[in-house]
Amino acid sequence: MTEIIIAGLGQTDVGEHWDISLRDLAFLAIESAIKDAGGLKPQALYVGNMLAPNLSRQAHLGALLADFAGLTGIEAVTVEAAGASGGAALRQGYLAVKSGLVDVALVVGVEKMTDQVGAGVEEALATAADSDYESVQGLTPTAQAALLMQRYMHEYNVPADGFAGFALTAHANGAGNPHAMFRKAIKPETYAKAEPLTPPLNMFDAAPNADGAAALVLTRRELLPSDWPHPLVKILASATASDTLALHDRKDPLFFEAAHLATGRAIKQAGITLDQVDFFEYHDAYSIYAALALESSGFAIRGHGWKMAADGRISLTGNLPCATMGGLKARGFAGGATGVYQAVEAATQLRGQAEACQVTRTRVGMIQSLGGPASTAVVHILEKLD
C-alpha cells in the first residue's frame, strides 16, 4: 500500500503584506517547505489560487511560480475551486504522487487580497457565485452566508448571539498561533455588541480577507531521505464533491450536500469512523458555514451545530477541537491559500509542534475546504504514523 507523506511544511504570516508581491509571498512559503522537507526536489507544482487573475491581473501562476522558485521545467499548473482552491490543489498533489507518476509534489496556496479594497474585492469574490443569476443581482459571498444564517436562525430558533462560540473559539486559538492575523482572544460582550455587517451576520461571523501563502511537499514514504527529521504524517484519505453553484438551486439550502459527500467518501477511504477524528479543521469563512459543516459532516444533528460551539465542545480541550490554530476567522482568510494553511496546521498538530495551540489527541485530523457555500468541498484526513 503506497503511503503518501507530508514531508515539508511552509507558511507565511497571514495579514496585509503590502510590501510583498504575489510571487515573493508564494516563494517564501515554497522555500521553507522545501527546506523543511530536507531538500527533496519537486517534480510537479500545484498552485491553489482563486483571485490572482482578478486582483493582481496575473493568471498562469504555475509557470510563474515554478520559474520564480528556480524550478523551471517541472510540471506546474493552477487549480481553482474558489475558497477550496488550496484543498483542491492538495488533492491534485496527492493524486500525482499516489499514482506513481510524480515522486515529489509541491503544493502551494497563495492569495493576495489586499492590493485592492472595497467594491473591487467584493466584485472579484462574487465571481465565485453564479454570474448570470446571483452576482447580477448584486449578491456577494458574504450575503450568501447571511441568507443561510437568517434562515437557519428562523428554522431553529437560534438566539441573537447563538453563533458567538465560533468566533470566541477561533480568536482564543489564534492567540497562540504566531502566523495568525488576529492573536487576541475576544469576550462574549464584544461579539454581542458588534454591529451587523450583512444582517444577521456581524463582523465576528465573517473571516477577514488577507494575504498569505502556505506550501506542502508530498512524497511516498520510501522516498524520504534517511536523515529526514520529523514525525511521520500520512495522508490517509482525500476526497472531493460538488454541489449546485447557485445557492437558490438547492432543494435544501441548510444542508451542505458536498461536505456530506466528501466527508463520507474520505471516511470510507480511511477505513475509520467519524468518532475516530481527533480534531477538525473546518472552513469557517462564516460562522454559519462552521455550523453547517459540523452538521453536514455528521458531527452534529441538524440545527445543533451552533450548540457545539456554544457548549465549548469545539475548544482545544473539547471533544472535537476545531479551528485549532485560529481557523479562517482568526488566522485570516487568504482565499485559495486556505486549504493549504489548513493542511500545514493539521500536520503541525500531528507532529506535536503546535505549542500553545497543541491538542492532546493527535492520531487523526480532518480538514475540510469549501468553495462558496460548499459548491465544492474537499476533505483530507491526516494520520500520524508511529
Add this chain to the structure above:
Amino acid sequence: MEIPRHWRLKKQRYALMGEVCPHCDAKIFPPRDVCPECHHEAKELFQFSGKGEIYSYTTIYEAPSGFDSNAPYTVALIKLNEGPMLTAQLTDVEAAQVQIGMPVEMVTRKMRDDGDERGMIVYGYKFRKRVGVT
C-alpha cells in the same frame, strides 16, 4: 460591458422564462436544459407567474463594483409559487418590513450600470411586496 451576454438572457431577465420538464412536469428556473429532478432533457419553455414568497433575506451595505451606487439594498432567496427558488433584489420596501414568508411579485428594474465607462445599463427582475396581500 458584455452586451451579448446580457442580451441572450433577456427572456429570463424580463419575462421569467424558464422550462418545464416533459417527463416529470418539474418547473425549472433558471433554465438549464437538464431536469434537476429526473435528469432527463427538459427544453420546453415555461413562463413563470412571477409570484412567490421570501425564503430568506439580507441587506448588503458593502456592494461590489457596479452596485455600490444603490447600496444598501436588500437581496432575497425567493421561493416561486411554481416550485423553484431564485435570487433577487427587493424593491419598493423598507428592509425592516421584510420577513421570511412575505408574499412578493416580480417587477422589472435597473440592475446595475457600468458607471461612466460605456454607460450600459442592465435591466432585469426584482421583487416587491405583493400588492393586495397582507
